[in-house]
Amino acid sequence: MRNIPDYDLSWRKSTYSGGGDNCLEVSDNHPAALIPVRDSKTAPSGPKLTFRPEAWSAFVRGIKN
Template sequence: MADLIHARWRKSTRSSSNGGNCVEVADNLLDIVAVRDSKNPAGPALTFSPAAWRAFIAQLAERA
């Protein structure tokens, strides 16, 4: 399990201020990118390698 104690979580700039259905991303960690539900910050987080995260974002950008 990844140590997320130093994670700096951020939401999309397109996220509304009322919380909504958002995810938060922590990409400041050395070997992982973590993603969690903004409505449940104490809940579980998914972790990805930086390369896998970049590939995921690239696929999203292609489909936009």
């Protein structure tokens, strides 16, 4: 995970969030091919976590299991 500058990212809510207030948002257009993640309650100025693609894939697999 890395601290990232505020790029012009496009964010989407997790399909598992159900549209409520407790949503995870993910960006797919980071210029360094990283996966930024944030909590929708603190967006846009709140903290973001950034994962390498392989770490994000492992995280998603773990949640699904």
